[in-house]
Amino acid sequence: MLSRSARKALTAKSTKPLFRFRGCLLSSQDTRPLSTDVQHHLPATSDDRALISLFDNPKSTFLSSPFSSTGLFGHPSLTQPSSLISLADSTLVRAQLLTERVLRARGSREELFKVVKNLDRLSDMLCGVIDLAELVRNAHPDRLWVEAANQAYESLCEFMNVLNTDVGLYEVLKAVLSDPSIVKTLSPEAHQTALIFWRDFEKSAIDLPPAERSKFVSLSSEILVLGRKFLEGANAPRPPTSIKPSELTGLKDKGMGTRLQLQAQFTQRDLLVYPGSMQAHMIMRAAPEEEPRRRVYLAANSSTPEQIDVLETLLRKRAELARLVGRDSFAQMTLDDKMAKTPDNVYNFLDALMNHTRPFAKRALHTLSQRKQAHHGLSSLPIIQAWDRDFYCPPEPPAPPIPLPPLTLGTVFMGLSRLFQNIYGISLRPADSASGEVWHSDVHKLEVVDHDKGVIGWIYADLFARPGKPSGAAHYTVRCSRRTDDDDTHSDLMAEGLEDRVKASEEFEAAKRHRLPNEAGVYQLPLVVLLCEFPRPTLTRGPTILEWHEVLTLFHEMGHAMHSMIGRTEYQNVSGTRCATDFVELPSILMEHFLNSPTVLSLFDVDESSTIRQIGNHHSDPCHSIDTYSQILLAAVDQVYHSPAVIDPTFNSTAELAKLHEKRGLIPHVPGTSFQTQFGHLFGYGATYYSYLFDRAIASRVWQNVFTHDPLSRETGEKYKREVLQYGGGKDPWIMVGALLDAPELTSGDAEAMREVGRWKIEDEVGQPGRH
Template sequence: MLARAIKNALTKASRPVFRFRGHVHAKMATNNRFIPSTSARAASTATLPPTSDDRDLIAFFDVPSGNSASSGTSTGIFGHPSLTSPQALESIADAVLRRARLLTERVLRAPQSRSEMFKVVKNLDRLSDLLCSVVDLAEFVRNAHPDPKWVESANNLYESLSEFMNVLNTHVGLYNVLKTVLADPELFDALSKEGQETALVFWRDFEKCAIDLPDAHRSRFVSLSTEILVLGRQFMNDELRVRPPAVIRAEELDGLKDQGMGIRLKNQAFWTRRDLQVYPGSLQAQMIMRSAPKEEPRRKVYIASNSSTEEELYLLEKLLRTRGELARLVGSQSFAHMELVGKMAKSPENVRHFLDALMARNRPNAKRALLKLSRRKQAHLNTKPNPVIQPWDRDYYCPPEPPAPPIPLPRLTLGTVFMGLSRLFKHLYGVTLRPANVVPGQVWHPDVRKLEVVDEDNEILGFIYADLFDRRGKPGGAAHYTVSCSRRVDDDDESGDYTSAEAWNDPRLAFSREFGSIHRMRRRGREGVYQISVVALLCDFTSRSGAVGPKTLEWYQVLTLAHEMGHAMHSMFGQTEYHSVSGTRCATDFVELPSILMETFLTSPRVLSLFDINGKFGIGHKSNHDEDPCHFIDTHSQILLADLDQIYHSEAVLSPAFDSTQALATLFGSQSLIPYVDGTSWQTRFGHLYPYGATYYSYLFDRTIASRVWSKLFAGNPLSRETGERFKGEMLRHGGGKDPWVMLSSLLNAPELESGDARVMREIGNWKLENEGAIPDRH
């Protein structure tokens, strides 16, 4: 039985045992300028008459007083009665550690009682939920809360519980009890399918944590894991990434296309009688790269932006080597081999099959796109035919333009966008977004809005907290945080956690029970009481402070919001019995599929008609876009980044001769269409190497699958309730509790995909990406 369970586990998606990783999903910052396709059927759809819910949503986000706290008893963050001060986090840490130790002891005692052995997987999942709910909360607070005292307390809470979780991940006693369950046919077969998958998730992650090795090796595993965490935080710290400026002479900026900023820069040089110092990443640097006719200032800015200090290179290479050492410690060939067990790709070799096929498909179009840029450069500089496009030429001859909708749209305020998304969810899934009042203390900033996700029977599926505006100290970018996962709770048998009445009455333990008791509901049509999903969305939209009227979103912000709401819907519908496989707790190379697909819906005029509340705008179907050849170049660049990620997490990093810059130069020298520039080392700016180590390919992979799902299922009728229910039922509701390949093959009615082997990975690499088409070979 154990052999069968292990064989099954190796083909399924895994999540960590007692870690929060996987709950936070940040939208990848890529160079891809997503230009929506207009190939979907553009049949007219009558605009829905506005409902009171539509108007309420618009007012909720667009009227400043829309989120005023309701009267009533004050509470703490997310409605936790105790979370009213930073000090409460310290109390929670102490209480949760006490309860976690009791649960750990209960699992270790389980072999003394046959009935307790049937509860082992449930209790391990409860232990994981207990710890993750608090660590995830700490991770969110330290990123979102504007008060430094809260941030400091959250950091302390995070560190204290992370250390305890590292101990649990290498706990031989827990592993042996679980292995007994897996080896006993009666115990294993008594579990539901979700329960069996949860058991295998725990087993697989124990195996990845040196569990079968001697004590000294397990101790070394904990030490290396902690070191990787510290190195990763340092690598991601933007304050350590300050680059020296490029020194630009005023005459080098003659003829700037951007006359406004160009004149200001030249005046600055004139009045100060000094050369200009242009810092990488600044608006001035971006302007020069896009609009300086002379190559030299662009070259200088490029080199300044893509160079690294010795300290930065040392930090990155130490991170990569430490990951390699960790993998070798547990018997894996490389970190990539270790990390990809349980992912859809399964192995670095299969990732290679996918990327090679995708490269072969995209490369001809990318080469034709580059030829167009070369002809532009030839005409501009009056050179010989086909001059080489250098890295600093890319943005000048094909200036990055902000994405725009495929058709003219009315003014998209924040409230209008949420209304449109709510209408879309109602068409597809029968759920709507509804404004929810908050009581004093429930949110951490006045700009935060709370939404209920409500089905057609008026049952609440979950809550979304939307923290969408930038502010001092808040990290940039966008992210989806899971605050509370779905989990069945009425069969927890909490009294069995305590060995005495004295322990049950301990006020510190009562405090932890209270902390975990909110956000519970009996599900209609399902047996039992469940935790309901609570998520938070963080974005960095420009604040509306001082602005007149509601905030209007740029199109890229609309796409960002749709992406994050795709994650949120996955959390809402993936309401499983077990926390460990709920919602977005699934394989890294599967989790982006729902969110990328949600962006793709915004390529459809029929979908975009839902954003017109009055039906007076007269939405048409003519594209705003000329063909942009540069997205093929950008896709080529993303493939190379995924290649580099695989190299950096291969066994090569353990060689004493490993040099990350040389590896970069070799790869780009042989594969890139734009030359590598000697002396540059931009890999230290490749921030995704830490959170997406060995899995950076996932975005290309899920973009490809999302394009196929869209074209096969939704393109012809994107508002079909039948198709939406099918996608929800086949893909979203299982969370990580079912093999993604089985779900995908069923959804697409393609049983040949179920194996997910090398052949299938190559086939997916040959699928079309969104908006893919041959570039005409003309000027």
């Protein structure tokens, strides 16, 4: 898992082109019954037991079928690394042909009516391969596959960068959107898709003169290079600090403290403690003397002048980019298509949230100050410093709201399937995968089954740790929803002799099409991959037992997955999680709230036995409000760093951080520290770091007002599907949230709406800081 602070933050995404053509974006099992006062029993179905077997039994029968073979994700051609490169080459040819068709559209009124559909189809054609390549290069254990994926990814992204600045495409779309007779024929979803393309064109400086457009491209490249350099510095180890053995006397962690002191005596020198190490964490939590904690904090939050210069140059280049396209700041440019809309509205939200949270955080700090006073025998209350937080209030691991037996991975998936069955009429079902369909034997395939429509998508679960696999948890959208029966592909191929060159791409597309029962149209069904790093089940240790934070992580990521499945739109650019950055985390954070409910937790009971009483509320971190307030300050720092202030030659990122802490903070800024160079989300989520706090506030409100009374209500779940999930990014999020909460005053999404969300209480999602 990520560090405490990182779990609260948004995980930085990979850096794809900005334009929407990116789209693209153990011991043996305890058999005690799980028991609560809630009597909500479901007999275990064959699918329930199959899920348990799939994930808990190392010899599960749901493995690659020996009787059939195919390529990755069921594409017959993707059987070897070179086939991925061939697919990228073939896709590039088809994409060029479709681009030429769109460019000629103004010569035919009939073609103008098809422009939005064709642009979305072009985007999907490219993203379908790019997103697959993105998954392969992050998850595949074979180096040759990774190299092929990198090559495919880079070649298609390069073409997308060309499309980003194609004035001809921009002029064609402009002709469509300026023609009322065409606009009125567009469905709301199609119109939203057109506006997304339009905004992304404008963000790419498409309407600037050639020289300025060239400057835009140059600045964009510089920002990408600086961003990568900034992230390297943010993740680089900090130099150690020297700690005297005598300073560790009285450590609350006797075992580790004794070992450290013996180590010092053996080497006959001071200890070198590296920030982020186990020794550093132990000192921050357990060293009674203040000085070693202070020095470890200073070392952990140090920066070189070069690291600070890289960040400030990055911020300055972003500001120049925004000025080039006529915006006052990078934040103003970035927030156009977000729920917040403007930097002022972000401040409206943050100020209201800060005012709401501050009294709780001050009370918690007062308690810490009393503990410090008693610890040192002082006559007056001392100031709590940054290095005091973890010593006087050690962070506790998250815990469930009621006593639970150990939960296996299979049992948790069974509980997830039962939850979805109750609220959505959707369940998870293990499926055999053909030989060659998955990239590792640990990967399991699940069908997502709607009880009325049948299979509506697939989840490939790659959940076990292995060497070389990325750390953390992630949800990859490998394939988006899109309606395909009205594609009119026969009009694409205008040149002769290209049949063989486009064949691989055509076959790739054909394999993605499906017709659902009781529904008109043929759809490309969503396909997602979940990556985690849980320990594998073994014959000797038995099934994987999840820690509670891992259960939370799985629920969070499955919230993204179900958004992808249910947000089955006709246009891929608004499918599922392809929505505003400050809206996309709502479904996943809401999923964590379901774990507050004993009723929901009863779904983990395999054998329908429920006898143990419910016991109070779970413990919560008494200093949670301090951490929330710290996150609000970081979101404010993000806004300052992406404001017009960075253009000033005297701008100093460390001074601005210190100023904000002194003006609005609760714990004093420590002179000589510069945490901002480790704030990696400044690159991946520049000007949008507030988003996670924003979605936490909305999710808390939705849970309390909509679900908490009867969390397994099918009527409530259907309302949530109908008002929110089904639209993906195809509808204004404010209208969706307003309808779900029966709060029409929110639908304008104005400054007062932002302030209102800021006044809502942010519930602690079962004691666990947020994930991506």
